[in-house]
Amino acid sequence: MHSLPHRPTSRPRGSFLALCLGAVLLFPTLAGASENEAPVSPQNEMCPVMTDEPIDPQISTEYRGQTVYLCCRRCLRTFLENPEQYVEFLPAGYFDDPVADEPGEHEHNHEHDTEHEHDHDTEHEHDHAHGAHDGHVHHEPETAAGRWIAFAGKFHPVVVHFPIALAFAALLAEALSLRFRPEYFLAAGRFSLHLAAISALLAAPLGWAAAAYASYPALELTLEWHRWLGIAATVLLIAAAITGEIRIRRSGNERLAWTYRGILLAAVIATGITGHLGAVLIFGPGHFTLPG
Numbered sequence: 001m002h003s004l005p006h007r008p009t010s011r012p013r014g015s016f017l018a019l020c021l022g023a024v025l026l027f028p029t030l031a032g033a034s035e036n037e038a039p040v041s042p043q044n045e046m047c048p049v050m051t052d053e054p055i056d057p058q059i060s061t062e063y064r065g066q067t068v069y070l071c072c073r074r075c076l077r078t079f080l081e082n083p084e085q086y087v088e089f090l091p092a093g094y095f096d097d098p099v100a101d102e103p104g105e106h107e108h109n110h111e112h113d114t115e116h117e118h119d120h121d122t123e124h125e126h127d128h129a130h131g132a133h134d135g136h137v138h139h140e141p142e143t144a145a146g147r148w149i150a151f152a153g154k155f156h157p158v159v160v161h162f163p164i165a166l167a168f169a170a171l172l173a174e175a176l177s178l179r180f181r182p183e184y185f186l187a188a189g190r191f192s193l194h195l196a197a198i199s200a201l202l203a204a205p206l207g208w209a210a211a212a213y214a215s216y217p218a219l220e221l222t223l224e225w226h227r228w229l230g231i232a233a234t235v236l237l238i239a240a241a242i243t244g245e246i247r248i249r250r251s252g253n254e255r256l257a258w259t260y261r262g263i264l265l266a267a268v269i270a271t272g273i274t275g276h277l278g279a280v281l282i283f284g285p286g287h288f289t290l291p292g
Contacts, residue, residue, distance in 0.1 A: 043094065047071035048086040049078050058286045061218065063087070064095045073284075076218050139213045146213065153210030160203040160278065166196035167237060167271045171264055190244060193264070197241045200234040200271075207278075219281055226277035233274050236267035 047053045047070045055069035059076055062068075063083050068090065070076045079086050087095070141147045173189030207230055216223050240263040247253065247260045279287055 043067070044069055044090050046089075047075055048089040049075035051089050058284060059218070066095055073218060080218075139215065141213050149209045150213045152206060153208075153212065153214075156203060156206040156210040159199060159206055160275070162199035163196045163203055163233070163237065164271055164275045166192045166199065167233075167264075167268045170196060170240075171268045174261060174264060190248070193237070193241050193244060196271075197234075197237040200230075200237050204230050204234045216281055219285075222277055222280050222285075226274060226281060229270055229274040229277065233267060233270035236263060236270055240264040240267050 043066070044055060047055050048068065050071055053071040053075075055071055057069060059071070059073060060067050060069045061076060061080060063079075064087075068079065068083075068087075070079055141150050170189045170193035173185045173192060177185035177189065208227060211223060211227065240260065243256070243260040243263055247256050250256055276288070
């Protein structure tokens with residue numbers, strides 16, 4: 001049986017502890033930096049889709065060089081499907097190239113808008129009954145295999161918390177091992193990291209399954225980053241676990257020990273950012289905004 005590495009007397013403990021502490025403190029700052037910027041004053045106060053609803057400043061899209069604000073993500077999806085149908089309900093002169101109204105068109109569109117609001121409410125009730133909610137929509141699979149994939153995706157929220165928590169626990173244990181009882185904390189870190197890698201191997205494919213039959217019209221880029229960073233975090237966790245095992249078998253190799261710490265730190269950062277992007281998909285881009 002291989003023994004755990006002994007703590008060398010010349011280990012630069014302070015540098016790694018400071019690096020770990022800096023990464024933990026810096027992550028919320030980086031994650032929320034774009035969300036804490038001063039909000040831009042919206043030009044339209046009422047939603048162009050549901051014309052009697054005030055807009056939500058957190059929900060917007062760019063169209064014809066201008067920012068259009070809407071009241072909810074459902075209206076955002078509706079607007080993106082056919083924006084020309086709704087631009088006339090924006091304030092006059094909203095665009096540099098406004099489309100002139102033809103005589104009698106406003107009355108026709110007002111009737112159409114009333115009819116659309118009724119359809120919109122009906123659709124909202126229908127989607128709510130089928131599991132859709134503000135932010136993303138679930139699509140019903142057409143095949144038996146698709147239904148099993150969608151069912152497997154339901155376990156992603158349960159499994160995904162394990163690699164996040166365990167990866168941070170492994171990093172904390174490694175940092176503490178530099179100063180206190182190295183055998184105890186190195187064993188704890190090894191256990192946490194192995195479980196983190198195994199649970200990440202489950203969480204990553206389950207995440208892809210969860211997104212296979214869901215759409216995020218306003219956050220497609222966020223979804224792509226979340227997916228691929230999840231794969232990267234999984235690879236890094238596995239690489240860290242393997243490097244850690246080699247480090248144990250080559251006790252006293254300081255360069256290998258610091259290689260392990262670097263991979264572990266990269267894995268934790270990737271895991272943290274992936275988790276943050278997952279929260280953005282569920283709660284929206286403004287969920288990390290500081291109260292004030």
